[in-house]
Amino acid sequence: MRNFATFLAFLTLVGAGAAQADIGKGRELSERLCSACHSVVPGQASPRSAAPPFASVAAEPSITELSLRAFLRTPHWTMPNIIVQPDDAGDIADYILSLRPKP
Numbered sequence: 001m002r003n004f005a006t007f008l009a010f011l012t013l014v015g016a017g018a019a020q021a022d023i024g025k026g027r028e029l030s031e032r033l034c035s036a037c038h039s040v041v042p043g044q045a046s047p048r049s050a051a052p053p054f055a056s057v058a059a060e061p062s063i064t065e066l067s068l069r070a071f072l073r074t075p076h077w078t079m080p081n082i083i084v085q086p087d088d089a090g091d092i093a094d095y096i097l098s099l100r101p102k103p
């Protein structure tokens with residue numbers, strides 16, 4: 001039983017590494033898919049005033065990778081119907097979180 005638990009822990013670590021998001025790709029996707037409405041680069045205003053800049057989203061303490069992934073995969077009436085694939089949602093989420101102010 002102990003070997004099985006060790007094996008499961010190993011698979012979890014391997015899977016986590018394989019699923020690691022790419023911040024550079026997230027920025028590129030954000031610029032392509034989101035920049036018509038949102039400021040995706042810190043220090044810029046959003047083209048649409050109702051669309052929060054990504055830096056403001058990142059600064060919200062309640063924002064997590066999981067909440068961003070879910071948000072990006074769920075249609076919203078205030079946003080265009082852009083279909084974001086799961087891996088792309090992870091890349092965008094990690095890019096947004098990379099904009100979080102450092103403590």
